[in-house]
Amino acid sequence: MRKLLVVIGCILFSSILLFAQVDIPDRSLLHKTEERYFPHHLSEVLYEDSLHLFDAQKYIIDMWVDIPNDTIWAQFKGIVESKSDTLTALKVHFIGLTIDSILVRGSKTTFSRPDTHLVINLPYAIPSGDTVSYTVFYHGEPIVGGGVFGGGLTINDTITYVDCEPYGAKRWLPIYDRPSDKAYLETTIHVPSGYKVISNGTLVDSTVTGGWWYFHWQENHTIANYLIVFAASNQFATLRDTFNYQTYTMPIYHWVSREDSALAATKFVRTADMLGWFSDTYGLYPFIDEKYSHVGTPIGGAMEDQTNTFFNLDLNWGSDWDWVVAHELAHQWWGDWVTCGTWKDIWLNEGFATFSEAHYYWHRDGEQAYHNYMRIYIMNYYINHEPYPPYSIYDPDVLFSVVTYEKGAAVLHMLRHIIGDSLFFESLRQYGITYAEGSAVTSEFTAKVEEVSGMDLFWFFDEWVYKPGHPEYEYGWWYDSLAADSFRVNLQVSQVQSHSWGVPTYVMPIDIFIPESGGDTLKTVINDSLDYQEFTFYTNSSPTNLMFDPGNWVLKEATEVAPGVKEKGSYTRGTNLSIFPNPARTSVSISFSLKNNKPFDIYIFDITGREVNRFSDRKGKTVWNLNDRRGERVGKGIYFIQCKRGDTALATSKVVIL
Ligand SMILES: [Zn+2]
The missing domain is CATH 1.10.390.10 (Neutral Protease Domain 2)
Structure with a gap:
C-alpha cells in the first residue's frame, strides 16, 4: 500500500x-516479481522456429519423482504430425537431465543435443500429414534456471512443483518449447507414499497404496507447453466448491497446505461468482467439463496453469485478493x-x-x-x-x-x-x-x-499497440458571450509528449463535458489528432467549467493551462539542454535552465531504462563524473540524461560514454 x-x-x-x-x-x-527481458534480438529464436516442421498432437508423460533424492525417472512420448515431406529429424528443446534412450515407432534411434536442443533422427522422411511418435527415456536432477530461460521442476520435501512461463518447459520435458503448438496431454506422476499429485485436466486413475503412489491426469483440451504442470505435496488439504452454470456443474478445488486452508477458504470464496461473470461476458468457461482450482505453491506470484492456477499464498496480495484471483481465472x-x-x-x-x-x-x-x-x-x-x-x-x-x-x-x-x-x-x-x-x-x-x-x-x-508511450495533453479554454443566450467556447489542445522513441501524435476521440449556468451540460467529443489543435462549441448559457475526458477513457496525462498558448514549444521541453562533450570519456557537463531559475532534477538512465544516477535540485550547470550512485564508473555505451521537474520530463538527451 x-x-x-x-x-x-x-x-x-x-x-x-x-x-x-x-x-x-x-x-x-x-x-512475476522479476522482470524477464525478452530476447527478441536472439537469432536463435528465429532459427529454431524455421525448423519447426511438425504439429504436436499429444504428449504422454510417465514420471517417477524420487523426492528424497531430488531425482526423476521419466518416459515422455510425443505424437506429432509431419508438416513437410522432408521431415527426417525432429528438433525439440531439452536442457540438462540424462537421456537413456529414444524410441521412434518402437525402435531405438540416434540423437544429438546441440545447446538447448534435442535432435531426434527419424528412420526415413515422414511424409506430410503422417504422424510419428518419439519416446524419450531420461533421468536426473532437474535444474531450475533463472532469468528469461528459467523455470522448470523444483523438488522439495513438502512441495514439488513446476513453473515454466515462458521458456522453462524444456527443463523437465523434451518438447517444442514455443507457445503456439498445442497438444492433448496425459500425465502420470509416481511419488513416494503420502504425497498427493495435482495436474492439468481431470484425475482419471490413481493408486494410493504401497511404497509408490501414482496419479494419472488427463487434459482433453489442447494445452500450450508452458502451462503443463504438476504439484506434489504431503501436506495438501482439499477445499471443494461447485460452479453451477446453466445446465453445467463443475468442481472447484483449492489444494493448499493445511495451515493455509482457512486463508484459502476466505480469499478464494468468490471463484464461482467470477466463473459465472466471465462465462456471461467472454463465453462459457473453456474447461467446464474438467475443473478449476488453486494450488498452493511457492512460486514468485501466481501462474495461470491450465485448469489450475498455481498461487503463492504467502505473498502480500493485500486485504482483498479478488483482483489477482480474477486475473488468473x-x-x-x-x-x-x-x-x-x-x-x-x-x-x-x-x-x-x-x-x-x-x-x-x-x-x-x-x-x-x-x-x-x-x-x-x-x-x-x-x-x-x-x-x-x-x-x-x-x-x-x-x-x-x-x-x-x-x-x-x-x-x-x-x-x-x-x-x-x-x-x-x-x-x-x-x-x-x-x-x-x-x-x-x-x-x-x-x-x-x-x-x-x-x-x-x-x-x-x-x-x-505498435508504438510506445502515451499522450500528454495540455488544454486551455475560454468563452465569448455572443448574445444573452449564445456563448462560444474555445478549446485549445496541445500534445506535449516527446516524440522521441517513436512516441506518436495520438489520434483520439476525447469526451468534453461543458456544464452551463442554466443547468444543462453540453456533452461532445473532439477528435484530437495534431500536436496543436483548436475546437469551438456553442452553449445557450454561460459555461461554468470544461471537463476534459471526464470518464477517464483515455490513457493519458492532462493538465489545464491558461489559454493562449498557440503551439508546442512555448514550454521549456527539450529546448535548451546541452551536453558536452559527447561522446565523453572522463566527465560530462550538463547545462539546462528553467524560467525564473527554478530548480530541477537530473536523471541518468542506461539503455534499458534503468536509473544509474540522479542529481536533485539543480540549477544551471552540473558535471557528471560518469559514476553511478555507488560511486563506480559506468560501463561504455549509450546513456540518457533527463531533466525533470516533479514527475514532468522537460528535456532528454542521449550521451555516448567511451
Ligand atoms: Zn497474468
Missing part, C-alpha cells in the same frame, strides 16, 4: 476513500484457451487478464468501481511506472511489465469506449471462438475486432 500511495499521492486520496475495499500493496507481484480464456501465438503477443494474455480485474469489480461493486480501479490501479499505475525509454506493447523489450499488463488493459478499456460495449464483448467472444484451443497473434485479434465492429481501427491499434 505504502509504495503505491507514495507514487500516486494525494491526488487520488479521495478516490481511494471511495474505493477503500480494494487494497493492492504491489501490483508488480503479477509481473481470466487467463483460462485469454492465455490458456486462446494462447498468444508468440511471446511478442504476450499482451493478448496479460493485457486481457489485467483488464479482467477491473471487469470483475464492475460485476462485484458496480460500474463506478470498474472506473475507479481502471483509473487508479491500471492507468495511473502505468503512467507512474512507464519505462524509459518507452517501448511498444507488441514485441516488447520486457515480457512481463506495465507495458504488456497495465497499458495492454488500458487499450481494451479505450477500445470498449470507441466501439461500444456490445460490439466490444462480441469481438472478444468471436475472437475466443475463432481461436479456441489454438493460438492467435496480435494482427488476428485486431482483424477480428474490425470484422465484428465493421470499423477500420488501424489508426487505433497502430498508435497504441
